[in-house]
Amino acid sequence: MNIGDVADLSGLPAKTIRYYEDIGLVEPLRSANGYRSFRQSDVHKLAFLGRARALGFTIEDCRSLLKLYADTERASAEVKQIAEEHLDRIDRKIAELTEMRATLSHLVDACAGDHRPDCPILADLAMEEDKTRTARAAD
Amino acid sequence: MNIGDVADLSGLPAKTIRYYEDIGLVEPLRSANGYRSFRQSDVHKLAFLGRARALGFTIEDCRSLLKLYADTERASAEVKQIAEEHLDRIDRKIAELTEMRATLSHLVDACAGDHRPDCPILADLAMEEDKTRTARAAD
DNA sequence: GATAAGGGTTCCATTAGCTGGAAGGTCAAT
DNA sequence: ATTGACCTTCCAGCTAATGGAACCCTTATC
Numbered sequence: 001m002n003i004g005d006v007a008d009l010s011g012l013p014a015k016t017i018r019y020y021e022d023i024g025l026v027e028p029l030r031s032a033n034g035y036r037s038f039r040q041s042d043v044h045k046l047a048f049l050g051r052a053r054a055l056g057f058t059i060e061d062c063r064s065l066l067k068l069y070a071d072t073e074r075a076s077a078e079v080k081q082i083a084e085e086h087l088d089r090i091d092r093k094i095a096e097l098t099e100m101r102a103t104l105s106h107l108v109d110a111c112a113g114d115h116r117p118d119c120p121i122l123a124d125l126a127m128e129e130d131k132t133r134t135a136r137a138a139d
Numbered sequence: 140m141n142i143g144d145v146a147d148l149s150g151l152p153a154k155t156i157r158y159y160e161d162i163g164l165v166e167p168l169r170s171a172n173g174y175r176s177f178r179q180s181d182v183h184k185l186a187f188l189g190r191a192r193a194l195g196f197t198i199e200d201c202r203s204l205l206k207l208y209a210d211t212e213r214a215s216a217e218v219k220q221i222a223e224e225h226l227d228r229i230d231r232k233i234a235e236l237t238e239m240r241a242t243l244s245h246l247v248d249a250c251a252g253d254h255r256p257d258c259p260i261l262a263d264l265a266m267e268e269d270k271t272r273t274a275r276a277a278d
Numbered sequence: 279g280a281t282a283a284g285g286g287t288t289c290c291a292t293t294a295g296c297t298g299g300a301a302g303g304t305c306a307a308t
Numbered sequence: 309a310t311t312g313a314c315c316t317t318c319c320a321g322c323t324a325a326t327g328g329a330a331c332c333c334t335t336a337t338c
Binding site: 044047051052054055056069071072074075077079081083091093094098100103105111112114115117118121122 | 183186187190191193194195204207208210211212213214215216218219220222223225226229230232233236237239240242243244246247250251252253254255256257258260261263264265266
Binding site for chain 4: 279281282283284286287288290291292293294295297298299300301304305306307308
């Protein structure tokens, strides 16, 4: 199968598939004309990669997961560990974003958003002293 | 003031400060020996940048915010718009991560995590048909 | 046979926001 | 004079692709 068909089937852009070959995640065969020739197993692998990436696993995670997938002797504990570490990363990221969101939405709410120059958002970023602000000094 | 002192004061690594100069966010003076010489206003600007970056604003947002900060004629609406767009980005990101988290934690819970090879996480990534799985087919 | 459309190929550059390291200049103290 | 802690510039690399240029292959049509 040529790359275009595989792109359609796997949902990954052809560019991405070539990139995945570059970094050794798939190793399609080559036809006489130099075109990549994908087997069913390659397509399957790419779809696997697409789903793993959609869950936010890093490329290196994906590499490990593929290796574990290929190894029928694997211990599910190994897979679970990768997933749990990723879950932690996600949780930390969500926590970080949630904190940003809280501060930012507070500032946005406080800003009139009109033609006047007075702006609590800028005031906060500039750390201008102002009795209306709260815990910033405790940072 | 030399870059090391500014790094200490602003909380930004010296490398980052040089980078910010490179991309035109600050323009410190130079001493006779070639060292960067930062004014109070530069330090203030860098602290501003540090806080804006901590809230997740992009460098380009920061550039705009600095420009607005310097412009005493600005309308707070302009600042607010930047902040609201950023808030939207954050919300979208949180939503995305929350969805990943849900799927992933479901899979992690389903995985025994022992010495045996059976693994629902890999099964899901590989889209192996299995009655225990739910809505994946509807994707 | 020429040509055009629609595949495919490689290679290089770019994105965001730094960070690390090498090779070297400056300065204060010993 | 030399050590150590600064500072300088420049180049490479990180993540995970993506865009584009220049070129090759295949098939159909005129």
